[in-house]
Amino acid sequence: MTADTKTKKSNTTYKVVLPFYLYAGLAFATATTLLFTSSDALRSHFFQPKLLAITHTMALGWGTMIILGASYQLLPVLTQRRLYSVKLAGLSFVLAALAIPLLVYAFYTFDLGWPAITGGSGVVLAVSCYLINVFGTVGKKENIHAVFCATAAGWLLLTTLTGLALIIDFTSPFLPKGALAYLPLHAHIGIAGWFLGLIVGVASRLIPMFLISKYTNERLLQTIFWLLNGGLLLFLLLFFGEAELAYYAFPIACLAVALALFGYYCYRCYHLRLRRRTDAPVRISLASVVMMLAPLFLLAAIITGSLAGSPDSRLVLVYGFFIFFGWITAIILGMTFKTLPFIVWNKTYHRRAAAAQPPNPKDLGSDQLFSVMILSWLAGLLIVLAGIGCRSHLLLRSGSAFLIATAFFYNLNIWKIIAHKPSDHERHHQ
């Protein structure tokens, strides 16, 4: 084998990773635009077509797509093995990229016939490809971070399967209690099992790395793993055992302890860091760890509200909005600029790092764009939350306009990074 083909072979992943980032950026822009045009929807009940469309654009197009892409890059680093199949990764992109718009369109127009069923099935297939790839890459005796990822992938498949079952039930009912009863199941395993599980697993490796911290605590992470997944299993038992609502305090407590311990883990990492000045993307990612606690309080409030009669539907709206536009968006905004520039740098300078003086990978994106993006996100987040609270059309409109600007700056910055070309001087050595 020549040196040339060797390099190609070890460096193919970026081709499959970059489309996920690009797609996620566009999905974020779409979701914020939909939020702007349907901001009235946030003044009424949470279960309605437009909100379903926005939620799924955010959960699948934005959150899940970028996590899938980043996983294909990170899993080999976490496990020190090669990605099981680059082709399967590509297939998962194509399937999800086609299925998500179909599903979102179906929700938006509330046509739950063939577009919803085809879209939902496509998502299930894409996630199956992802799951096979994760399990193929992760070995038998693997570190806790990889175990977190694999378990989260399992919850994701379960989430999409329940989602598909709900859609089918709308047109040809077969679920004993009706689709709406299963909505919490779909939402909780998606949010806690997939997003939270994966983010804790990956962040517990990346945060010490970015802080250059010596802190490791495998046992603490194992405890968090069992609390989180044990809590979810307990939730499933209660759900299918048709337990009293009050019992749900137990799984919530498990999750709360897990989050508190994870917060402690991050605090220790931060405390024992070698790098005294942390950069903005890492600060945003750390902030998102603190932000995880808010939804938990909201969830407890919603359940307490349900016990007392019916909860204020605004609480449910705040809960959903905060999770997708607050917490998950924060971690993506932060982590994108700690991963993407390095992936692109490696792609561009892998072969010529020796010849030329390549730029600092950090400098591929723009710090100014990043700062403006974070400011408009923070403004948008707070204004929309206030808008939901006082059912104000004006606040909802202006808040979501800030979020559109956030998506614009995000896309501009990632396009700038992906389009990076070596300067003439650097190319000269090629």
Next chain:
Amino acid sequence: MGTTAMTIDANTKISAILRESPAALETIIALSPRFARLRNPVLRKLMAARTTVAMASRIGGCTVQAFLQPLAKLGFTLGESTELLPGRTGVKETAGRVGEEAPEFHSVIELDVRPILSAGSDPLTDILKAVQTLGNDSALKIINSFEPQPLIALLEKKGFGSWTDRLGDHLVHTWFYKKEKTTPDIPASHTRSANPQARSAGASQTGETAAWQAISDRYAGKQQTLDVRDLPMPLPMLTILESLDRLPPTRALLVDHKRIPVFLLPELAEKGFDYRIREVAEGHVQLLIFKKDAK
């Protein structure tokens, strides 16, 4: 490879001989009972690839000539150099000091590799981990049944000196210790042994070699080496940064790494270091890190 008339000399690897003619195994074992361990397929795979004829003859207690003669009967052609090639790693350079008085160390880590070898496993990972922890005034003591020539050669390249004490036919103690911080051979020998594949890969290599060479020459004799290839994930970065903290401004750090450590690069810039990179082989890159303003 593949021709029957393979030429062998002091620098031929045992693995190459066995690949060419499996029958050579019995011939080699007949030379000394110490080679009987080559019958174990695991050990054969591990040791033969690291051992040259010169090293093996030292382990077996015979001359290179005596080692090569029986092999000639199997159809091998004897090369011109039945002695060591100048500049190549071999017995003379790497034997360490034998029989002189042992250097004194503040602390000694002891590692008995005999049980590991007799279990058919490779002790190399354990040994490399242990030497990584060595300070300037400590040593690693390897207890073995033979003189670990391949290991001595390997660690020599990584900047470790050795001292061997034969306590009997089947008991050898070898001490490894960090050599004086200067490793004058490194720039020259590394450049010469640059991967021929990498060299022939294309026009870009000319620029690459030149860029590397300029810095390598500037720090000739003033390089410290660090191999982080066997360290688990966050450790390579931490170890490199810690070494850089201790690096005198006039010296450079030569790092062996599995891949280009992209996340290290902004840290280097932050700390005022510059670097050069070159790919030695797939899964092996070298970084030469030095202070930016040092001329």
